Amino acid sequence: MIEYDEFENKMVLKLVYYGPALSGKTTNLLSLHDILDQDGRGDLTVLDTKDDRTIFFDLLPFFLTAPSGLKIKLKVFTVPGQVKHDATRKAVLQRADGVAFIADSQLSEETNNSESFSNLEKNLEFVGLDIEKLPLVIQFNKRDLTNIINEDDITRIWEPTGIPVVLSSALAGHGVVETFRRLVELTYGHIDRKYLLGANHGLDKNMFMQKLTGGTVNDAGFKDNRHIAAEY
Amino acid sequence: MIEDNQGVQYDYVVGEEKQLNELIKGPDIMPLLKSAVNAGASSAALVNSAGETLFRYGDTDREAGLTVKKPVYLEGETAGHIIINGHSDRKHLLEAIGELMFNAVKIILQSNFKTLLATETHKTVVYQSYEELIETNRKLKLSEGKYRELASSLEKQVQERTEELNRAHARLLHQEKLVSVGQLAAGVAHEINNPLGFISSNINTLNQYVLKLKEMLSFYHAAFDKKGPSGECVEESKEKWKRLKLDFVFKDVDDLIKESLDGAQRVKKIVSDLKGFSHIDEDHESDADINAEIDRTLNVLTHEIPQEVEIVKDYGKLPSFSCNPAHICQAFFNIILNALQAGAKGLTLRIATRSANNMIAIHFSDNGPGIPESIRNRIFEPFFTTKEVGKGTGMGLNVTFEIITSYRGAIEVESEAGKGTTFSIMLPLPQKVENV
CATH class of the missing domain: 3.30.565.10 (Histidine kinase-like ATPase, C-terminal domain)
Structure with missing residues (x-):
């Protein structure tokens, strides 16, 4: 959590899109920005890029107000994926409330995926976050390409860990909102346990997700979003 | 918490909330407000979300008239407003000025916001890397010190080990020597004990024989004195007794035997002590x-x-x-x-x-x-x-x-x-x- 100001009745949360270089983290944010309503989200800020590669980070803020009047601001960041920007990744990861790991589905990227995941584990420890407790969602992006890891393998590897996995094609907008929703859902649970959003602020999970993603917490909701994404 | 070299503490978290007055400064906004007044507004101002005026230009006395209010967005949130005041005749003009101001401030804010984020992130990264370098340097120095110490103490350690080995070697040699001395002593003692045994025994027997001889000789001597077989023989016997100093021999032979027995006894004691000292048994x-x-x-x-x-x-x-x-x-x-x-x-x-x-x-x-x-x-x-x-x-x-x-x-x-x-x-x- 970036900050919680009781006096101003304001809470600022941070979600981070992590992953290897060129796996589509910025594309995820661009897609989210385009798919989700203007209402409730702010402007996408893309910081200095060089040859379309992220050097610092991208930032997409969301806003909502709980029935109690608590203002919640959710800032979604991407990290630079390139190995050389590790210090920036650490800085961005500081005080994160949830992480979406964007993996590249291409078979040629398997090594990069696992190195980046190890890097995530290492950096989470560095900034004092417990990967076992932190809300974490994995997205296998670029499902529209050929020569990609098959679904059975993904299930076999990741199912035992209990970490939610979403298949996506960020460029086409598929799975982007679902990834975000899964992460937001887990994040709500994580924050609610400590700050009693439901009990003290009248903000239950459904309302939280409705306000942030414009859908409801069920499969139909995901389908809706896919539909929107496809239309887009 | 990071501290820079001027001692200023630097604790920035990427994503930290920014206020309008941190992002827009006088040189950015004042020319715009001035232009608005020059274009026909009576006053122009920038206020924050709490309604406090941050910057203002123009005649504040002539507030009466028309007010155009435009929002200022920061990260998509309303962070303040642009207020344009002017004569009610100039509605269209004021609206146009307001629209222009809205777009100008939006661009300035976006640009400044990006610059600020980039700068602060960069600063964080630089300080963090600097801290890491200092830490690495400290560890390197530590390990360098260790290696130096190791190098300098190596010679001493080798010397100590060598001395230890020498000592152990000497001890071993000494123990071997002790064992062989003991074995030799035991061997010698055994060899001496046997002849010593029969020497003592023989001397004892000899002593008894001598006593018998002495007794017999004394008997003859006494008998000769009283009534010898012939006179010449008596005299001859007396003379011979005297010449052979048999009185002295009789006395000395006891001493000799006694001393010999003592000597043998002493040899026996030495041998026994030698055996005892070596404790070979x-x-x-x-x-x-x-x-x-x-x-x-x-x-x-x-x-x-x-x-x-x-x-x-x-x-x-x-x-x-x-x-x-x-x-x-x-x-x-x-x-x-x-x-x-x-x-x-x-x-x-x-x-x-x-x-x-x-x-x-x-x-x-x-x-x-x-x-x-x-x-x-x-x-x-x-x-x-x-x-x-x-x-x-x-x-x-x-x-x-x-x-x-x-x-x-x-x-x-x-x-x-x-x-x-x-x-x-x-x-x-x-x-x-x-x-x-």
Whole structure:
């Protein structure tokens, strides 16, 4: 959590899109920005890029107000994926409330995926976050390409860990909102346990997700979003 | 919390909330407000979300009229407003100015926001990297120090190990020597014991024979004196008795036999002490009487003790001490021999034993030349000797030291140049188990 100001009745949360270089983290944010309503989200800020590669980070803020009047601001960041920007990744990861790991589905990227995941584990420890407790969602992006890891393998590897996995094609907008929703859902649970959003602020999970993603917490909701994404 | 080199603490979290006045400064906004007034507004201002005026330009007295209010967005949130005041006739103009201002401020804010985020992130990264470098540097220095220390102490360690090895080697040699000396002594003792046995036995028998011969001879002599077979014979016998000094022989033969028996007895005792000293028969721990062991050692050294040396024994009553007597004798042997060899004429060696505080204390005090202070703390070192090369091994007192410490004992030396030396040995007795 970036900050919680009781006096101003304001809470600022941070979600981070992590992953290897060129796996589509910025594309995820661009897609989210385009798919989700203007209402409730702010402007996408893309910081200095060089040859379309992220050097610092991208930032997409969301806003909502709980029935109690608590203002919640959710800032979604991407990290630079390139190995050389590790210090920036650490800085961005500081005080994160949830992480979406964007993996590249291409078979040629398997090594990069696992190195980046190890890097995530290492950096989470560095900034004092417990990967076992932190809300974490994995997205296998670029499902529209050929020569990609098959679904059975993904299930076999990741199912035992209990970490939610979403298949996506960020460029086409598929799975982007679902990834975000899964992460937001887990994040709500994580924050609610400590700050009693439901009990003290009248903000239950459904309302939280409705306000942030414009859908409801069920499969139909995901389908809706896919539909929107496809239309887009 | 990061601190820069000016001591300013730097604690920035990526994503931290920013206020409007942090993002837009006078030089950014004032020209715009001024332009608005020049274009026909009476006043133009920027206020924050709480309604406080941050910047204003123009005539504030003529507020009456028309007000155009445009929001200022920061990250999509309303962070403040642009307020344009003017004459109510100029509605369209004021609206147009407001729209222009809205877009201009939006672009300025976006640009400044990006710059600020990039700058602060960059700063964070730089400071963090700097901290990491300092930490790396510290660790490198530490390991460099370790390696330096290792390099410098390596030689010393090699030296120490070598000395240790030498010591162990010498000890081994010494033990071997002790064993072979013991075996030799046992062998010699055995070989001597046999002939010594029949020598003693024969002398005893001879003594009885001589007594018989003497008795017979005396009988003849007495009979001749009274009534000999012929006068000449009597005189001849008397003369022959006298010439052969048989009176003296009769007396001396007893002494000779007695001395020979004594001698044989002494040889027997020496052999027995030699065997006892080497303890070749009992190479294991047993309950020993320390006083008896000292006596045994002194007996073995008899030939080394010159006539004029006086040995004063001041033995106290001692409990038995569980030890390997051969070792203990060896320890005493080396100290006594040292005193005798260093001793001047008229040497007195006083040996005192006491038992107190669950300890046996043994003091060897001589009135010899003493040990110079400069070498006093080295005398127990292996190979340390003041004797000529080839004369001493330098192992004597070291062996004593090793033996005493192996019984958890202590050995101390007190010495004064010209006045003498006292070696004190403390042997701890096993703790008594008391019934509670």
